[in-house]
Amino acid sequence: MRQQRSGYTLIEILVLVGILTILFSLGVGSYQSYQKAVQLNEMVEKTAGLIRDTQEASMTxxxxxxxxxxxxxxxxxxxxxxxxxxxxxxxxxxxxNNWINDIVFLSRGLPQQQYQFNLKNGARTRTVYVLTTGKVIVR
Structure with missing residues (x-):
């Protein structure tokens, strides 16, 4: 009569550890990529806000x-x-990146010309446009 054993073999445990290691390494890479994207979005929003506040101050x-x-x-x-x-x-x-010259807002709140520059965090880049109509667009 055979004795029934309970538990897992060493091979089963090693396979499980290997699978968990692979899943964890994929998750860390995705999290770091997500974190860079969030940081870039935060930078873009703060920069666009600064430009809009400056435009408002020139009008006011x-x-x-x-x-x-x-x-x-x-x-x-x-x-x-x-x-x-x-x-x-x-x-x-x-x-x-691609910062050419100062963004100048005239006394009526309109920019002197159209401006475009990039904000970069790691490999990620977003472009900020300041149109001659005064509108700030982020892409």
Missing amino acids: NSQSYLVDYVPASTTFEVRDSSSTLIRTLKLPYGEA
Whole structure:
């Protein structure tokens, strides 16, 4: 008569550990990718908000304002027509690419020209457009 054993064999346990390791490594990669996307979206929203606030300030105060990007410190700076620093926004996760020149808002709140730049976090990139109508679009 054969004795019945309860429990799992060493091979079964090793296969289970291998499967769990693979699933865990896939999950960590997905989580890191998700985290970068969330950080980029946060950067984009804060930057677009800064640009919109600057536009509103130029309309409210009837004076020109400009938004400048300082690559060395990954910081946006808002200055009034007398070059007084009004506000800053530090990008905590990434950087701005393709920054050509300052975004200038005239005293009526309209930008001097159309602007476009990219915000980048790792391999992910979003583009911010400031149209001549004053509309800020993020893609």
